[in-house]
Amino acid sequence: MIREIDLKNLDLIEIIRPGDAVVWGQSAGEPLSLVEKLVEQRKEIGHARVFCAQSYTKTLKPEHADVLELTSYCAIGTRRDLARAGVLNIIPVQLSHIPEYFMDGIIPCDVVFLQVSPPNQKGEYSFGIANDFTQFAMQKARAVIAEVNDQMPWVYCDRTLTEKDFTHIVRTSRPLVEHKASPIGPVEEAIARNVGRYIDDGMTVQIGIGAIPDAIMAGLGDRRELGIHSGLITDRIMELMQSGVMTNSRKPIDTGISIGGSLLGTQKLYDFGRMNPKIRLHTHTHIHNTAVLAQLGRYISINSAVEVDLTGAVGSEVAGGVYVGTVGGQVDFVRGSQLARGGRSVIAFPATAGNGKISKVVTHVTGPITTARSDTDVVVTEYGAAELRGQTLKERARRMIAIAHPDFREALERDAHELLHRGT
Numbered sequence: 001m002i003r004e005i006d007l008k009n010l011d012l013i014e015i016i017r018p019g020d021a022v023v024w025g026q027s028a029g030e031p032l033s034l035v036e037k038l039v040e041q042r043k044e045i046g047h048a049r050v051f052c053a054q055s056y057t058k059t060l061k062p063e064h065a066d067v068l069e070l071t072s073y074c075a076i077g078t079r080r081d082l083a084r085a086g087v088l089n090i091i092p093v094q095l096s097h098i099p100e101y102f103m104d105g106i107i108p109c110d111v112v113f114l115q116v117s118p119p120n121q122k123g124e125y126s127f128g129i130a131n132d133f134t135q136f137a138m139q140k141a142r143a144v145i146a147e148v149n150d151q152m153p154w155v156y157c158d159r160t161l162t163e164k165d166f167t168h169i170v171r172t173s174r175p176l177v178e179h180k181a182s183p184i185g186p187v188e189e190a191i192a193r194n195v196g197r198y199i200d201d202g203m204t205v206q207i208g209i210g211a212i213p214d215a216i217m218a219g220l221g222d223r224r225e226l227g228i229h230s231g232l233i234t235d236r237i238m239e240l241m242q243s244g245v246m247t248n249s250r251k252p253i254d255t256g257i258s259i260g261g262s263l264l265g266t267q268k269l270y271d272f273g274r275m276n277p278k279i280r281l282h283t284h285t286h287i288h289n290t291a292v293l294a295q296l297g298r299y300i301s302i303n304s305a306v307e308v309d310l311t312g313a314v315g316s317e318v319a320g321g322v323y324v325g326t327v328g329g330q331v332d333f334v335r336g337s338q339l340a341r342g343g344r345s346v347i348a349f350p351a352t353a354g355n356g357k358i359s360k361v362v363t364h365v366t367g368p369i370t371t372a373r374s375d376t377d378v379v380v381t382e383y384g385a386a387e388l389r390g391q392t393l394k395e396r397a398r399r400m401i402a403i404a405h406p407d408f409r410e411a412l413e414r415d416a417h418e419l420l421h422r423g424t
Contacts, residue, residue: 004169010037015143015168016111018046023102023137024113026053027077027262028177028270029130031115031147033170035059038113042067051107053132054326055079056177062087071107073098074326083323092317092368095231095329096288102136109137112144116161117152124160128152129176129270130262131281135159143167151175153274155263157281179264181235182211184218187350190382192216195348197385198378199223199300202250206230206301206333207237209264212348216302220245227251229296231287231329233260233279235269241278253295254280261287288329293336299343301333306349306367307360310397310416312376312388314347318367327370334375338389345377346385351405361404363415379403393419 016022022038024031036059042048049069052060054076062085064070073091075083082088093101101107112134117126127135129152138144146166150173163169184192192215199205199220204227207213217236220226227248228237240246241258248256258279263269273279286292293299306319317325337343353360361381379386379400386399397416401409 002163002166002169004171007033007037007170007172010170012037012041013044015145016045016048019048020110021049021051021108022111022113023051023109023134023141025115025130025132025134026055027130028056028179028264029115029128029132029262030055030057030059030177031113032057032059032174032177033172034113034145034147038068039064049108051109051137052079056179074328075323076326080324088323090323092327094288094327094331095284096290096332098133099136099283099285102133102140105140107137109140110142112138112141113147114138114144114166115147115149115152117154118148118150120154123162125162126152126154126160127157127281128155129264129273129281131157131283132261133284135283138165145170147172149174149176153270155273155281156275156277156279158283158286176267176270178266179209180266181214184211184215187382188212188215191348191350191380192219194380194382194385195302195346196220198344198346199226200298201225203227203298203300204229204248204251204296206299206337207234208232208303209234210304212304213302216348225249227258227296229254229259229287229293229299231261233258233263233269233273235265238265238269238272242272248278252297253292259287284329288332288336290332290336290339293333293343294339296340297342299337299340300346301337301344302346302348303330303333304349305347305360305370307362307365308347308349308376308379308400309362309365309373310400310412310419311393312373312379312396312400313365313369314371314376315365315367316370319353331371331375334371334377338375338377345375346380347371347376347378348380351381351383351403352408356405356407359404359408359412361400361408361412363412363419
């Protein structure tokens with residue numbers, strides 16, 4: 001029988017056992033009240049394992065690793081602080097595999113924290129603005145605690161929830177985490193122009209979050225009948241929907257509907273998503289499924305990188321010896337877009353880092369390779385686009401050097417000569 005508990009009286013010691021694995025939703029769907037209680041009561045609970053994905057709050061801090069064993073698939077947002085402190089255990093994994101990892105017990109789960117909307121007139125709860133791996137974790141959990149936040153909008157998802165899905169309910173009322181659009185500068189505008197020439201009327205787009213994705217979306221106002229199938233739906237995507245640019249009318253599947261995994265932006269976006277039949281949130285089994293992506297036809301995936309080498313190998317995880325990114329959905333989207341008839345895959349990033357002192361076009365990727373060079377299609381910086389698909393190593397190197405910052409091209413040419421002499 002479901003148990004309703006007042007937040008002030010919530011004693012997690014009665015629910016979480018020492019050694020339990022606790023899982024909660026990510027991004028703006030993070031159940032903050034429950035996480036705060038866990039942090040507050042962690043020493044009384046004892047050792048617990050936590051799977052915590054991307055976050056934009058500082059609720060979980062490095063000092064909480066005194067009792068909590070912290071694991072994630074990424075170091076995105078404030079999770080980067082945990083990685084820098086050396087207390088975050090990283091699982092390198094494509095997002096498409098995470099559901100099966102939970103279902104097969106590879107990632108353990110005993111207790112799930114959810115943040116959900118109040119029920120509709122039928123008594124159905126919504127995952128709200130984030131529908132992710134928790135849907136699979138809760139199927140394996142002994143306890144599912146639902147934080148029913150009356151400020152969480154009811155958003156259409158691939159399934160609804162009822163009280164039968166929960167073991168405990170805690171009612172809260174608190175603002176949702178917001179993520180405002182990033183400032184767009186001349187570098188981002190130049191990258192956006194170079195990416196934009198690959199986005200034609202009627203194409204379906206996958207995009208991330210940040211200044212470059214925002215700049216790309218801001219430059220699409222003259223397109224017609226675009227679609228979206230992406231991990232995130234942001235304010236920029238909302239604006240394209242409102243202006244009639246993004247209609248999803250030409251998508252072969254999910255026609256007329258914007259498909260995402262979560263909404264991440266401002267309150268205006270969350271209000272726009274409330275009971276909006278033109279938006280539907282799915283889990284990774286649909287968003288990142290290459291068989292689904294292949295059906296989208298003229299589909300373009302746009303992702304970023306920490307560095308890309310002269311042969312097209314992409315590193316998106318480690319910078320300066322610190323884990324700062326993720327495998328995430330990049331490989332799924334890169335491969336899925338190229339399986340789609342007429343699809344393209346773009347890796348877009350600034351040519352330099354560290355105030356122009358570090359080239360992000362490199363001879364060899366210094367960290368782990370996230371996307372293999374054999375999968376890379378188009379690489380874009382503010383200096384142009386390098387189309388690598390079907391090109392030889394020699395031609396790839398020439399094209400990559402052409403989009404590097406001019407200050408680094410001579411050194412890269414010297415390195416390329418040695419690289420090509422070895423034939424690797």
